[in-house]
Amino acid sequence: MQVPVGFLSKLWSFLSFLPFFFLLLLLGSIKAVLIGPVAAVIIFFGNSAVVIGLWPAHFIWTYYCVLKTERVGMVLKILASVFLPLPLLLLPVLAIAGSLLGGIGYGVFIPLMATFEAVGEGVADKLTHCFLDGTVSTLAGACTVVRDFTDFCFHSYFSFMDELIRKLGDSETPLDIKLSYLPHSVLAVLIAVPFDVFMISGVALWKSPCMLLKGWQRLCEDLVGREGPFLETVCVPFAGLSIILWPLAVIGAVIASFLSSFFFGMRAGLIAYQEASLRMGLAYMVSAVALFDEYTNDMLYLREGSCFPRPKYRKNYRMNNETGQKNEGHTVTSEFGEKKQNGHRKTMKALQRSKTFMETIQRLRPIQIWDWLFRAIELNGRILLSEGLITAEDMEECITKGKCKKLSIKLPAWCILQCLIRSAKYDSHGLLISDDVEVTNFNWPKDKVFDWMLGPLLVIKEQMKKLELTEEEELCLRKLIVTNNNEKPSDWDDCGFPSSDNVKRAQLQAIIRRLQGIVVNMSWVPSFRRRFINLVKALYLEAVEAGAIDGSRSVKRRIEEADAAPVSKFDGKAMEGSSNGAAALGIDAV
Incomplete structure (x- = not known):
């Protein structure tokens, strides 16, 4: 599809497309209302029956494999035996809730997307496909979802457990923990979790207005120019909804940052255990805030690096994949590296502008x-x-x-x-x-x-x-x-x-x-x-x-x-x- 050039051409392209878009959206919504509940019921009841039916076997077999395996040491076995009931009891509840939400999403979005895909390039008899696509195929797809979920719960689970109880090789050693390292780890978690939750949530809240305005600016530019996600017909309804619902996306990002901060704090306990040092765990507690700040700067195309300190949290030199080159926990940024990273950002921006949304999806x-x-x-x-x-x-x-x-x-x-x-x-x-x-x-x-x-x-x-x-x-x-x-x-x-x-x-x-x-x-x-x-x-x-x-x-x-x-x-x-x-x-x- 050729992108119009000039303001008047872009405006005319946008206005002439609106009636066509709303008709497709109406037709897709009608199919979603008619087909969606049936697909959601199939997924919800099918997956729920599988989870409830296999839950006793999962509970018993998990305990049996954990106690029998040679790959886990005695201390870790005891801790696993004590804490396993909680996730195993929550498993059916979470699976049933996920099946309900997933079934509703599948039943609504699949017919809607199929309606817009029916008018894409290379589709013959578009009118017939607009009415038929996303009906029977959605119901068949719901059955396939239940079938695949059954395979996962029945086949994949037991296959994984078979691997867990497989005998150790001659060069393999069981995984275990040292009790003497646990006090450092627990203390690091108790200090790091409140600190990281407060700091990371604060950084996310501070940058949320910038995310809101920049997101609206980019989406509105693409809307007027029919570029980016608005270039392909099938993506237009979701790209249009993203403008309206973008504040919800920002709120979701802040909530996700708040939740992720707990994991940052708990990883500080892991660092303290691995390095056998409370100081290293606390150093990671501070570095995690800098890592998060730098990551959000990259996402929002703000300034390089972070204003927060990043102390060394590893005793020995290790290559890390977090950001840049690491030298014993410190970030080494040369002038050449900065130029290269800046050039990479500009290239990524150009690629995002030149590639269509569906081409990116195909690549991924x-x-x-x-x-x-x-x-x-x-x-x-x-x-x-x-x-x-x-x-x-x-x-x-x-x-x-x-x-x-x-x-x-x-x-x-x-x-x-x-x-x-x-x-x-x-x-x-x-x-x-x-x-x-x-x-x-x-x-x-x-x-x-x-x-x-x-x-x-x-x-x-x-x-x-x-x-x-x-x-x-x-x-x-x-x-x-x-x-x-x-x-x-x-x-x-x-x-x-x-x-x-x-x-x-x-x-x-x-x-x-x-x-x-x-x-x-x-x-x-x-x-x-x-x-x-x-x-x-x-x-x-x-x-x-x-x-x-x-x-x-x-x-x-x-x-x-x-x-x-x-x-x-x-x-x-x-x-x-x-x-x-x-x-x-x-x-x-x-």
Whole structure:
């Protein structure tokens, strides 16, 4: 969409757009009133039933795992046993309240957004889509939310607990606390919490008028010029509401600052414990105010740095990611660093002005990486199935019993390893997820979960580059990662691996184990299980129809009777299954 130039052109564009906007807003509101309550009821009652039904199992199994695990020391076990009832009792209350609020928000905003998306560029038959989009899809999406929440409570929880009670390795030590350090920590918390609450809340209140005026100024400029969030039609209602509700956003920011100040104060106790020094904890208490002040200055484009002191709160030199370069807890700001930071701010302002809102959302969406992973799983699954590395029994067990541990861990691990090998071979700065797409630090989704993944994957890529694998070794790895345990060098004896270098073998096995650990964490994401089982169903039916395998009639009938979502063949409903923890408690899948 071309942005009008000149005041009269901008004013005419704005006035001519208003009737069109209000009609869409009215239609979207009607659909939200009709569809929203039904979607909210589905999410509220579905999630509440899951939480209440599984709460006794969660309570019992949490205590059992905490008492049994070797990863936690005796002192920490005792403290956890004493304080665990409070969060476990609050869990169903918070989950039910969150389901109610989330269901209302989902039921209202999804139909409204779908109405505006229906008139976007590239949509054929816009009139029909305006009336139909956001109706049936919202109800189907509400059911998917309940399904994913069920996966999280049933599968992800027990999988995490299975990891907690796993035996320690030879080089691992249990996590415990020292009782002699606790007095320093408790005293630091008692002093730091009131101090930080008072100071941080005061800073937030002092800067709230500036946030209010600057926010209104920026939003009004974008409104008149049809820029920023007002450039895309689908974002206009929410951007318009942001002008009206901006004071509420400022109030919310002040409240959030007040709540976050408690965590700053409690972290002072953690610093005091880590450094075994009350003085260091109190130093962080003062530094936290400076950190918050500098952060708000950056957000509001005010002056550099902070007027508050920032004393040293670490005894030893450590690199920190908070702000700037740290030298033993002090901030070192050179003239070059200041110029670079100023230039970065100007560049960010220019980028915010030049990019549309939806383009920014696209850059930040983790679903693009998620979709690539499942496309890679689909393609590699076909290859491994044709080579006999994946059998019909493996897929039938995953579909009917929900036991997908072999496929859901080893198959994605091979896909990621193949991506790392390709990226290392072509000397990529990031990860080559396709022939024309390279993921780097600049375009990687700004999501905490994905940020935790990128760093280790880039390190593994550099390790793969140094190993210089041959084509024969790459082909053999595909078999080994799926069929072998890869726990110790002897697991690769008589496997046909071309290299006899034991060091290289051990390094590859360590990389495979690390990738499998990353995939285990990924499998705890609720949508992973649903999408993976649906993908296995599609591959199974495809193989049966092609005559590659002789599929079980009961399995095929069960797949054909399952409800299929209208969006994708991998988005239908799938069978649930229990993990080791659920099986130990005798729980059937919900």
